[in-house]
Amino acid sequence: MDLSELNQIKERELAARKKYTLRCCMAAGCMSSNAESVKEELEKAVTEAGLGQEVEVRGVGCMRLCCEGPLVQADPDGILFEQVDPDAAKSIIAALKGGKAKARLGNPQSPFFTQQKSIVLANSGIVDPERIESYIAADGYQALYHVLRELDPNEVVTEMVTSGLRGRGGAGFPVGLKWGTVAKSPGAKKYVVCNADEGDPGAFMDRSVLESDPHAILEGMAIAAFAVGADQGFIYARAEYPLAIDRLKKAIKQAKAKGLLGAGIFDSPFNFTVDIRIGAGAFVCGEETALMMSIEGRRGTPRPRPPFPAESGLWGCPTLINNVETLANVAPIIRNGGEWFAGIGTEKSKGTKVFALAGKIKNTGLIEVPMGTPLRTIVEEMGGGAPDGGTIKAVQTGGPSGGCIPAHSLDTPVDYESLGKLGSIMGSGGMIVMDQDTNMVDVARFFMEFCMDESCGKCIPCRAGTVQMHHLLDKIMDRKATARDLQKLEELCDMVKSTSLCGLGQTAPNPTLSTLRFFRNEYEERLQPDVFGPRGNGKPAKTKASA
Amino acid sequence: MAAITLTIDDKQVSAEDSQSVLSIAQEQGIAIPTLCHLEGVYDVGACRLCLVEVAGVNKLLPACTTKATEGMVVRTDTERLRKYRKITLELLFAERNHVCAICVANGHCELQTMAYNQGMDHVRYDYCFPKWDMDLTHERFGMDHNRCILCARCVRACWHIEGAGTKNVAGRGARSHIITDMFQPWGEAESCTSCGKCVMACPTGALFERGSTTGEMQRDRTTLEFIVTAREKKQWIA
Ligand SMILES: Cc1cc2nc3c(=O)[nH]c(=O)nc-3n(C[C@H](O)[C@H](O)[C@H](O)COP(=O)(O)O)c2cc1C
Ligand code: SF4
Ligand code: SF4
Ligand code: FES
Numbered sequence: 165m166d167l168s169e170l171n172q173i174k175e176r177e178l179a180a181r182k183k184y185t186l187r188c189c190m191a192a193g194c195m196s197s198n199a200e201s202v203k204e205e206l207e208k209a210v211t212e213a214g215l216g217q218e219v220e221v222r223g224v225g226c227m228r229l230c231c232e233g234p235l236v237q238a239d240p241d242g243i244l245f246e247q248v249d250p251d252a253a254k255s256i257i258a259a260l261k262g263g264k265a266k267a268r269l270g271n272p273q274s275p276f277f278t279q280q281k282s283i284v285l286a287n288s289g290i291v292d293p294e295r296i297e298s299y300i301a302a303d304g305y306q307a308l309y310h311v312l313r314e315l316d317p318n319e320v321v322t323e324m325v326t327s328g329l330r331g332r333g334g335a336g337f338p339v340g341l342k343w344g345t346v347a348k349s350p351g352a353k354k355y356v357v358c359n360a361d362e363g364d365p366g367a368f369m370d371r372s373v374l375e376s377d378p379h380a381i382l383e384g385m386a387i388a389a390f391a392v393g394a395d396q397g398f399i400y401a402r403a404e405y406p407l408a409i410d411r412l413k414k415a416i417k418q419a420k421a422k423g424l425l426g427a428g429i430f431d432s433p434f435n436f437t438v439d440i441r442i443g444a445g446a447f448v449c450g451e452e453t454a455l456m457m458s459i460e461g462r463r464g465t466p467r468p469r470p471p472f473p474a475e476s477g478l479w480g481c482p483t484l485i486n487n488v489e490t491l492a493n494v495a496p497i498i499r500n501g502g503e504w505f506a507g508i509g510t511e512k513s514k515g516t517k518v519f520a521l522a523g524k525i526k527n528t529g530l531i532e533v534p535m536g537t538p539l540r541t542i543v544e545e546m547g548g549g550a551p552d553g554g555t556i557k558a559v560q561t562g563g564p565s566g567g568c569i570p571a572h573s574l575d576t577p578v579d580y581e582s583l584g585k586l587g588s589i590m591g592s593g594g595m596i597v598m599d600q601d602t603n604m605v606d607v608a609r610f611f612m613e614f615c616m617d618e619s620c621g622k623c624i625p626c627r628a629g630t631v632q633m634h635h636l637l638d639k640i641m642d643r644k645a646t647a648r649d650l651q652k653l654e655e656l657c658d659m660v661k662s663t664s665l666c667g668l669g670q671t672a673p674n675p676t677l678s679t680l681r682f683f684r685n686e687y688e689e690r691l692q693p694d695v696f697g698p699r700g701n702g703k704p705a706k707t708k709a710s711a
Numbered sequence: 712m713a714a715i716t717l718t719i720d721d722k723q724v725s726a727e728d729s730q731s732v733l734s735i736a737q738e739q740g741i742a743i744p745t746l747c748h749l750e751g752v753y754d755v756g757a758c759r760l761c762l763v764e765v766a767g768v769n770k771l772l773p774a775c776t777t778k779a780t781e782g783m784v785v786r787t788d789t790e791r792l793r794k795y796r797k798i799t800l801e802l803l804f805a806e807r808n809h810v811c812a813i814c815v816a817n818g819h820c821e822l823q824t825m826a827y828n829q830g831m832d833h834v835r836y837d838y839c840f841p842k843w844d845m846d847l848t849h850e851r852f853g854m855d856h857n858r859c860i861l862c863a864r865c866v867r868a869c870w871h872i873e874g875a876g877t878k879n880v881a882g883r884g885a886r887s888h889i890i891t892d893m894f895q896p897w898g899e900a901e902s903c904t905s906c907g908k909c910v911m912a913c914p915t916g917a918l919f920e921r922g923s924t925t926g927e928m929q930r931d932r933t934t935l936e937f938i939v940t941a942r943e944k945k946q947w948i949a
Contacts, residue, residue: 446883464882468756509782558820621861621880621887623757628802631834652835659798662771663759709837711803 165423166431167309170300174402177301182220184260186210187289190223191339191375192368192407194233194531198250201690202234205253213257222298225376227289229276237272237289244270259494275545276527281508283516284492285532288376293411298377305424307498311387312432321347324494326502328514332619333359333450333487334565334667336513336580342484345474346392349482354394356385357459357478357485360401360408360452361443363613364563367594369518370488372530374401374408377492380414382425382438386489388496389436393483397438400455402445412440445616449566451666452477452485454620465620466666486552488591509535513579517593523560524599526551533578540574543597554599558682563589564611564618565671567678568604586676589671604683605690608676611639615672626669629660633676635709640687646694650687654680717783727778732835733761733774743787744796744825746860747943748775749912750932752867752937758860759827760796763787771795794901797831805836806885807843808857809915815855816916819929822860848898851921852910854889859917861887865909877903888919911935 187581188194200245206221214468222483227235232246238260245256245267245320249700254416259265271277282288282348290551292298299305299354311320325340346354349610358381358665363372385397403407416438419425441459443449449464456478458464477483497505515536519542522528526548533542539559543549550556567588580590594697614631636653657673657680664670716725719736726735727732731754736743744750747758756773756828763774766784786792803809804821811817829875843856866889869878877900891900911931938947 190818260825448883468773617884619884621882622755622863623759624802624860626760627884627887630805631796631839632802632805635837656798659795663795663799663874665759665773667754686805709839 165429166555170305170309172301173297173300177297180275182218183240184215185218186219186221187224187227187237187239188221188522189225189227189233189235189289190287190293191226191295191372193226193372193559194404194405195228195237197233197247199234200246201250202236202253205250206236206256206419207584208256209253211574212254212420213576215257215260219257219260222292224284224290225288225293225432225511226372226530228285229270229527230266230531231530232270232526235265243273246270252391263328263477263619273539274547276529277544278377279537281516282530283496283505283508283535284489284518285376286375286496288372288379288530288531295415296379296422296424297414299377299637303499304379304495304648305383307495308383308386308424309430311390311498312430316676317347317391319392320387320498323498323502324391327505328499328502328512329490329493329497329505329507330513330580331487332489332493332517333593334562336590339486339490342486343388343391345472346394346482346484349475351482353396353479353481354388354392355478355481355483356392356394356397357473358385358397358488358491359450359452359455359458359482359485360399360405360488360490361447361455362405362592363445363447363450363618364565364592366520366593366596367592369407369530371408371525371591372520373488373492373518374405375411378408378411379419379497380492381412381488382415384486384494385438386425386429386436387494388484388486388491392482394484395435395437396663397436398441398459398478399438400449400459402443402449402561404445409440409442416567420600421523430699446559446620447614448620448666448668451668454666455485455504456483464624466668489593503631503684510577510579510642512541512581513590517578517581517590519578519593519595520546521595521597523595523597524550524554524556524602525597533581536577538575538577539569542578542595543574544627547597550597550599554601557595557600557602558604559609560588560600560675561594562589562616562674563594565589565667566594566675567680568598568607568682570682573580586673587681602684603641604679605637606640608679609634611675612637612672615668619668619672620666623665624662624670625660626664626672627665629656629664630672631670631709632656633660633673634657637676640690643690644694648694650691715779715781717779717785720787720946723919728779728781730777730779731924732772732777732779732783732922735792736774737778741787743774744873745775746808746914749864749867749935751935752864752871755863755867758799758862760799762792762795764789764792783894792943793829797828800826800829800831801834801836801884802884803860804834805832805838807839807841807859814858814916815919815923820912820916823854826862833937839885840887846891846897847902847921848896849903849921850898851905852897852907853919853921854897855917855919856888857917859889860915861889862914864887864912864914864942865918868912868935872935873904873906873908875902875904875906881892908935932949 255266329339330336454464473483754775756907758778762771764786848900
């Protein structure tokens with residue numbers, strides 16, 4: 165493969181475009197509401213109407229407004245059909261010629277769509293994720309060519325530093341710095357790992373990116389590998405994502421066949437292969453050191469850092485590990501330049517962030533917004549506020565490691581620093597909206613139960629501490645706790661946060677701490693007078709902690 | 712290997728740069744509490760009792776897995792650390808069934824000693840009272856899961872000193888437990904060489920020699936150290 169061949173594929177693909185394109189969402193959300201039959205029926209209807217020369221029916225990735233699926237969008241006019249029934253296929257085809265479609269019309273001009281800025285999701289909903297040609301037509305693999313033939317690894321790292329991109333897996337570590345460290349780490353063998361474990365309850369950004377644009381991840385990984393000097397990549401995906409894994413497998417096969425993975429890519433001395441490793445769906449295996457243990461075939465438990473993976477990762481070799489969304493930003497940054505990327509977002513948080521919007525909100529689905537967008541814009545304008553005349557009470561970000569932002573702070577811009585100041589985190593992008601009926605102690609208990617179940621059990625504070633914190637939250641929920649118990653809970657939160665071995669335990673108290681900070685009254689109104697106090701009967705309530 | 716100097720609890724000490732903070736402190740007679748650390752096998756930083764404060768680092772670091780660096784300023788015995796250590800021990804006692812009065816290791820138990828030393832006189836948390844079994848299928852040794860603190864010392868001794876790989880951890884979170892082979896009863900674990908190193912390694916009454924009385928439960932930790940020193944340094948001294 166060389167540049168002219170790549171361009172040829174692109175031109176051929178563009179030349180084959182038809183007058184009308186019906187883009188059908190083929191991501192897991194819509195697939196679960198029968199999108200496959202919708203696409204089949206549309207194809208049938210096109211053939212029956214004899215419009216094969218004029219109309220293309222294309223399976224594409226996520227079109228974002230998941231709650232209204234299956235979604236179909238008709239180009240060139242961009243007419244959006246929602247909740248499409250397979251039976252409506254004929255009428256939709258007829259609608260292209262001015263007829264009336266028997267499907268609900270969506271509004272592509274609503275703030276849900278217009279407030280989005282697509283970098284990571286630029287191809288999502290446009291490109292056919294199962295055809296490499298479709299990706300190449302959208303300038304796919306151009307960045308890889310540029311990097312391999314026109315830059316040296318140092319320049320690639322510099323470009324990433326300029327971009328200001330920070331890791332999207334949760335911690336927000338500067339990507340350029342990490343790449344530079346791995347590049348400088350001595351070692352003949354190095355690895356690049358894509359973290360596609362996505363274990364936060366309610367989060368599905370990474371899944372959508374993998375299902376919608378798998379080649380973008382492969383291209384990002386290849387560029388990263390060139391920059392740090394690796395020749396082997398692993399994608400660690402959870403077994404619960406069969407569609408994403410299937411599309412990745414297809415993408416790897418196609419890229420290999422076209423010489424975009426393998427030996428001597430673009431006639432350069434650069435070799436790169438990618439393999440998929442499938443995890444059994446343990447949350448802790450998203451933690452980088454546990455993930456690498458799992459890839460090595462061992463029990464997925466974290467180990468103390470340092471040494472960091474950049475120095476000693478897979479099989480003791482320097483290893484670069486990045487999140488799916490992080491890697492999806494790479495090719496666009498190389499194509500458009502680090503300066504371009506740095507011009508988007510806020511001073512310390514550059515670019516965009518993808519969120520999975522869920523919970524008590526009208527429009528649920530996938531959104532990508534520039535960093536610094538106020539939460540209010542996301543929740544009220546794009547999300548359409550709480551359904552059925554409800555009022556929003558809080559927004560949870562960062563899943564089991566994050567916190568709840570109360571409604572009065574909705575003007576907070578979403579960036580790493582602002583969310584951190586409110587005791588929450590950006591996290592990987594789960595955003596759960598809660599309304600007036602949500603009990604915040606229950607929310608804290610839910611996330612604590614999650615952490616308790618997902619704790620790997622290696623270190624004592626997390627293994628035994630989450631059990632006790634959960635038990636105390638249970639007691640508070642059941643109105644059996646006293647002020648003393650609340651004090652114990654707070655003490656344990658501090659202790660587990662400060663002493664746990666890995667990020668799971670270190671952040672497990674966050675949802676409790678943040679609800680205590682903003683909704684303390686909900687805890688206090690459930691407390692019983694201390695039995696040893698003036699109104700107690702002198703007998704401590706007997707309860708038993710259980711995991 | 713280069714010589715470095717650092718400060719531990721206001722005491723200036725010199726050490727080699729490959730040494731862990733824990734080993735330096737031990738050389739200097741500064742006691743840092745440990746449970747998962749075992750002389751002779753690698754450290755895993757799991758029990759979190761050895762956490763220390765290092766100036767300029769906002770996280771607490773485990774002394775057993777933290778390499779000393781030039782000019783490091785370490786505090787091993789602050790009020791905050793003492794508080795956390797006590798809570799850690801309370802959590803352990805509440806987690807499984809540690810009934811010292813009827814335990815084979817009573818009087819020879821590192822957990823019990825640690826609790827005395829750290830001034831843990833009672834447990835403020837509700838006990839979990841989990842139901843765990845005993846494995847008495849091995850003819851010479853027994854395992855009582857009720858007393859296990861999951862330090863994995865037995866696992867490391869089994870894999871890295873004996874090289875048998877019989878013992879492992881299965882399950883996760885509070886359901887984690889020590890297994891033999893592929894979760895077979897110990898007596899049927901074919902890889903077990905009955906060397907007893909795991910029993911020597913165990914800090915509590917979880918692993919024991921069958922038929923021994925409480926008074927005989929002195930662990931022979933020096934044997935493990937002796938083997939490792941002999942193997943690695945080719946020296947026949949413990
Ligand atoms: C308990 C735990 C779970 C994690 N799960 C994920 C995950 O599912 N996906 C992910 O990308 N990072 C996850 N991380 C963060 C990774 O350890 C790591 O920081 C990240 O993959 C680095 O990539 P980035 O720099 O591109 O963000 C998790 C961390 C912890 C402590
Ligand atoms: S903090 Fe929890 S998940 Fe992390 S090592 Fe400790 S027990 Fe395992
Ligand atoms: S059996 Fe003993 S040595 Fe093994 S993990 Fe349990 S307490 Fe530690
Ligand atoms: S001895 Fe260091 S963590 Fe257990």
